[in-house]
Amino acid sequence: MAKVLYITAHPHDDTQSYSMAVGKAFIDTYKETNPNDEVVNVDLYKENIPQIDVDVFSGWGKLQSGKGFEELSADEKAKVGRLSELCEQFISADKYVFVSPLWNFSFPPVLKAYIDSVSVAGKTFKYTEQGPVGLLTDKKALHIQARGGIYSEGPAAQMEMGHRYLNIMMQFYGVPSFEGLFVEGQAAMPDKAQEIKENAIARAKDLAHTF
Secondary structure, X not given: OOEEEEEEOOOOOOOOOHHHHHHHHHXXXXXXXXXXXXXXXXXXXXXXXXXXXHHHHHHHHHHHOOOOHHHOOHHHHHHHHHHHHHHHHHHHOXXXXXXXXXXXXXXXXXXXXXXXXHOOEOOOEEEEOOEEEEOOOOOEEEEEEEEOOOOOOOHHHXXXXXXXXXXXXXXXXXXXXXXXXXXXXXXXXXXHHHHHHHHHHHHHHHHHOOO
C-alpha cells in the first residue's frame, strides 16, 4: 500500500479552477485504480503553513544550542512544531501530487511556504563533502498546473518558473520521477477553453492508471 499526498495550492475548488478540475479527475481515478492506497488531502489554503520568520529562527537557534523544546516560547513551539509535523508527513509519503495555477509566472506563495517547511537537512536532503544529496530516492511526484497562456514552447517557456522550481526541488530531494501535466491556453483561446479542459482531464485519467 502506498501513501499519496494530494497537495493543492488554489483558493478555488474544481468547479472554478482548471487545475483543480484536472487534479480531481486524476486523484478520483487514482483512488479507483488503487483502492488500497492511502490518499491524504493537503489543502494549503486550509492548512496551517508557518512562514520561516523570527520566531522560527530563534526557536531553531535554541534547539541547536542544546535547549529543550519545552524551553521555547509559545510562538516558537507552535511554529517550529508545526513545521516539523509538515516535514514528517512529507517524508512519510511515497508519492506527491502537486496541483497549482500559474500565477505571475510562478505559483501561489503558500506553496513556496510549504516547500520551505519540508526542505530540512537530514530529512529530505543532507550535506556531504561533495555537496547536498537528496534523501527521497524512493518517491515519485506529479505537478498538475493550469496556465492561461501557452508556456510549453516558444519564448514564454523561459518565463515559467513554477513547474521549473518544483522540478529543481524534486531533484534536490533526490526524487527520481517527476512529471508535469499542464492545462494551458484557455485564457488565450477562450473559444477552445472547454476542449482544452476536457483533453487535460482525459490525460489526467490516463496518467492516474500508471502513476
